[in-house]
Amino acid sequence: NAPGPYGNASGQRDAGSERGNGTVLVVAAALLDRGRLLAARRSAPADLAGRWELPGGKVEPGERPEDALVRELREELGVEAEPGERLPGAWPLKPGYVLWVWTARLLSGEPRPLEDHDALRWLARAELDSVDWLDQDRPAVAEAALRLPGA
Ligand code: 523
Numbered sequence: 001n002a003p004g005p006y007g008n009a010s011g012q013r014d015a016g017s018e019r020g021n022g023t024v025l026v027v028a029a030a031l032l033d034r035g036r037l038l039a040a041r042r043s044a045p046a047d048l049a050g051r052w053e054l055p056g057g058k059v060e061p062g063e064r065p066e067d068a069l070v071r072e073l074r075e076e077l078g079v080e081a082e083p084g085e086r087l088p089g090a091w092p093l094k095p096g097y098v099l100w101v102w103t104a105r106l107l108s109g110e111p112r113p114l115e116d117h118d119a120l121r122w123l124a125r126a127e128l129d130s131v132d133w134l135d136q137d138r139p140a141v142a143e144a145a146l147r148l149p150g151a
Contacts, residue, residue, distance in 0.1 A: 017058045017059065017060060017061060018061075019059075022096060023096060023097070023098055024058055024059075024096055024097045024098075025058070025059045025065060025097075025098060025100060026056060026057065026058050026059070026093060026097055026098065026099045026100070027056045027057070027058075027059055027065050027066075027068050027069045027072065027099075027100050027101070027102070028053065028054035028055060028056030028057075028069070028099060028100075028101045028102075028137070028140065029054055029055055029056055029069055029072075029073055029081065029083070029101070029102060029103075029104040030054055030087065030101055030102070030103045030104065030140065030141075030143075030144035030147070031054075031055070031073070031081060031103075031104045031105070031106065031111070032084075032103055032104070032105060032144070032147060032148070033105065033106050033122065034122075035124060035125075035148060035149045036122035036123055036124050036148070037122070037123050037125075037128065037141070037144050037145070037148060038054075038055065038077075038111060038120060038121070038122055038123075039052045039053075039054075039120070039121045039122075039123050039131050039133070040052065040053055040054070040055040040076070040077075040111075040113065040116075040117040040119075040120050041053075041113075041117055041118055041119040041120070041121075041131075042116060042117060042118075042134075043113075043116060043117055043118040044116065048134065050132070051132055051133065051134045052121075052131040052132055052133050052134065052137075053133070053134050053137050054101055054137055054140060054141065054144075055072065055073060055076050055077060055116075055117065056068075056069060056072050056073075056099075056101075057072040057075075057076070057116075065100060066083045066102065069081075069083050069102055069104065070082075070083065073104065073111075075114070075115060076113075076114055076115050076116050076117065077109075077111035077112060077113070077114060077117075077120075078109055078111065078112050078114050079106055079107075079108065079109035079110070079111050080106075080107040080108045080109055081104045081105065081106055081107060082104060082105055082107055083102040083103070083104050084102060084103035084104060084105060085102065085103050086100060086101070086102050087101045087102065087103065087140055087143040087144065088143065089101070089139060089140065089143065091136055091137075091139055091140060092136070093136050099136060099137070099140065101140040101143070101144070103144065103147060124148065124149075124150075125145055125148040125149065125150040125151065126150065128141060128145055
């Protein structure tokens, strides 16, 4: 389950989160609820702040990716969620980082921007273009859109 082709070209990776092949795996959720997808606006770092993403974060050493997803949603949004299917694709982020995305459903709680985000929006399929998604998240958002009503 090597996540991607990224080798040792960059010296800027998180060495502690590497997966043994020089790649850091970032997981994110297409959280689907009542026919809408959750979009989260990043508050940092400066070059990403203000852009919208699927919430998630880095998998820690020894952590299962789906467990990391559940942990990140708990930490960042204050909710309990259950991963569903992994969306087909592995999307490159900055050098040495790759993004995997799962659908997820809420088990309990209402998402709040507790850390890393300063706004949240639930978007119906027809509203997905109304926020400025991070470029690297757009293919996953398009995949998630296929799981929303009206597809
Ligand atoms: N992305 C990204 N899209 C996306 C996520 C969740 C992350 O492009 N949907 C990028 C942003 C960062 C890198 O992946 O360059 C790590 O994501 P981050 O900062 O959300 O991961 P954390 O929360 O694990 O990072 P720390 O706050 O540093 O622990």
